[in-house]
Amino acid sequence: SAQAQEAASRFPFKPVAAATDNTIHVPEGYSWKPVAKWGQPLFPNVQDIDPVKGVSLENSDKVFGENTDGMELFVVGNHQLIAVNHEYVNNETNLPHREKGMPANLDEVKILQHMQGVTVMEVAEGNDGWQIVVGSPFNRRIHHNTPMKLSGPAAGSDLVKTATDSNGIDCLGTFNNCGAGRTPWGTYLTCEENFNGYFGSTDAAFKMPDDYKRYGIAAETRYGYELFDERFDVSKHPNEPRRAGYVVEIDPSNASSTPIKRTALGRIKHENAAVVIARDGRVVVYMGDDERGEFLYKFISHGIYVPGGDTSKLLDEGTLYVAKFTDDGNGEWVALTPESTGMKMDEICVFTRQAASKVGATTMDRPEWVAINPVAIEAYCALTNNTNRGVTKDGKLRANGGGDAMALNAANPREKNEYGQIVRWYPENDDHADAKFKWDLFCMAGNPDVHKDAYAGSSNINAGNMFNSPDGMMFDSTGLLWIQTDGEDSNDGQYAGQGNNQMLAGDPVTGRIERFLTAPKGSEVTGQTWSADKRTHFVGIQHPNAPFPDGKGKLPRSALVAIKRDDNAMIG
Numbered sequence: 001s002a003q004a005q006e007a008a009s010r011f012p013f014k015p016v017a018a019a020t021d022n023t024i025h026v027p028e029g030y031s032w033k034p035v036a037k038w039g040q041p042l043f044p045n046v047q048d049i050d051p052v053k054g055v056s057l058e059n060s061d062k063v064f065g066e067n068t069d070g071m072e073l074f075v076v077g078n079h080q081l082i083a084v085n086h087e088y089v090n091n092e093t094n095l096p097h098r099e100k101g102m103p104a105n106l107d108e109v110k111i112l113q114h115m116q117g118v119t120v121m122e123v124a125e126g127n128d129g130w131q132i133v134v135g136s137p138f139n140r141r142i143h144h145n146t147p148m149k150l151s152g153p154a155a156g157s158d159l160v161k162t163a164t165d166s167n168g169i170d171c172l173g174t175f176n177n178c179g180a181g182r183t184p185w186g187t188y189l190t191c192e193e194n195f196n197g198y199f200g201s202t203d204a205a206f207k208m209p210d211d212y213k214r215y216g217i218a219a220e221t222r223y224g225y226e227l228f229d230e231r232f233d234v235s236k237h238p239n240e241p242r243r244a245g246y247v248v249e250i251d252p253s254n255a256s257s258t259p260i261k262r263t264a265l266g267r268i269k270h271e272n273a274a275v276v277i278a279r280d281g282r283v284v285v286y287m288g289d290d291e292r293g294e295f296l297y298k299f300i301s302h303g304i305y306v307p308g309g310d311t312s313k314l315l316d317e318g319t320l321y322v323a324k325f326t327d328d329g330n331g332e333w334v335a336l337t338p339e340s341t342g343m344k345m346d347e348i349c350v351f352t353r354q355a356a357s358k359v360g361a362t363t364m365d366r367p368e369w370v371a372i373n374p375v376a377i378e379a380y381c382a383l384t385n386n387t388n389r390g391v392t393k394d395g396k397l398r399a400n401g402g403g404d405a406m407a408l409n410a411a412n413p414r415e416k417n418e419y420g421q422i423v424r425w426y427p428e429n430d431d432h433a434d435a436k437f438k439w440d441l442f443c444m445a446g447n448p449d450v451h452k453d454a455y456a457g458s459s460n461i462n463a464g465n466m467f468n469s470p471d472g473m474m475f476d477s478t479g480l481l482w483i484q485t486d487g488e489d490s491n492d493g494q495y496a497g498q499g500n501n502q503m504l505a506g507d508p509v510t511g512r513i514e515r516f517l518t519a520p521k522g523s524e525v526t527g528q529t530w531s532a533d534k535r536t537h538f539v540g541i542q543h544p545n546a547p548f549p550d551g552k553g554k555l556p557r558s559a560l561v562a563i564k565r566d567d568n569a570m571i572g
């Protein structure tokens, strides 16, 4: 039928089978090539990573960082720039001569600090595919020591003042940059997720402030920064971790611009920042907080976006909302204000999780990326999994750090949710600024080979497309949803038949989902963007555990790869 043909045309590829090997597979008629690998030079006279010694301190802020994550492509004049996150480092691969990669001095701490953050780089397509334009004036590394500014309601607050910054404005570094976003005015949004992991205490007697617990800030770290770099020692600088956990705006067109931490968007373990313009021109930003039992947020600017107008305050002045899902398929965005929370504005922006708990937001199964459909008024969030909702010994529902019981609800319906789901909402009045929405589940991931009950997954999950732990998610310009996974790749037990992590395409209209790519064993698929001509789909491969992408005998290197159709047709 015509309808079947239309549905089929949304998937112009033959789906790939699950795989368990150490490379990438894409459908027949497509091919892939690395563009940028961990430790690859961005500037002239910089050496590629040494497979035995790693990257030198001198080169560490001049090479592509480790563990590529969220990314966006920007067109500036006739240049194409990719801004891409480097979420974290594997210490042991960056400091191969140290036990467990633990740094033994400040220089080694700096190597770890430099290999994370963000890369902005120019890329160009030549006869040998896409390459970094080495030495382009746009090329830039932003890392854990890059000067930036706090902006919005928490800027200048006593909560964020430190010994070296008595104004609470001038901070250093962006941390654990996970997902990303872009604004219509051409800036990149990088999102600070598990920032807590970098801050520790050298003083066993130091009493951790009460607010640390909700964010997981603890005395011990796996990075050891606090041992050699005093800024990361919370016993000396207790406000320093309150200067992380934000969405940071970067102007990729100006390599000397100062990144800005937009505190109005809240301090959570930010996954990504999905931006859309509401009917009246206000800026709407959807954001997930990736931790078990945390929440889904939305920011709405006070001002409206006028192309070419002043955009400097749009992400500073506005209202932050948190989602309440009701079991009848309705939902509501609850404003976090002094009236609704009993907290001051700076407190709401620094202790955002605590503020959201006060208004009874719905606890979620780890909100990862939000994706906004460009051809329909709807948005999607990947709820990756929650295997530990559980019940405590005394029979109470386990709580998140705020004491909110992770009760089952219709949007998070599984007791032990190892597969995850994708929730979708439709704003009332077809307006992303509306306070109300309707919602449904686009899919419940599952394993129909292993389970016959609800854990088999929703009706659009089958033996040929099954996966677990949806994470990265983005729409292409045609309205096809690209789903990336970060899950269990044992291919065993509950996960039998699912293979390695993967990327799939989903059709919002029919619900059909097909597997497009399988990733190397041990890796997750993280971040994606498209070339200006939509003939290349860029995808990130994070933390492969076997030689990749250079093959046998070479280092496993996280990498950004380019996927094309062999006939060079548009694919996004």
Ligand code: FEO
Binding pocket: 087, 178, 179, 193, 271, 290, 368, 471
């Ligand atoms: Fe860094 Fe929630 O993924």
Ligand code: CA
Binding pocket: 178, 179, 271, 368, 471, 472, 486
């Ligand atoms: Ca993620």
Ligand code: CA
Binding pocket: 368, 384, 471, 486
């Ligand atoms: Ca994840």
Ligand code: CA
Binding pocket: 087, 486, 524, 526, 542
């Ligand atoms: Ca990751």
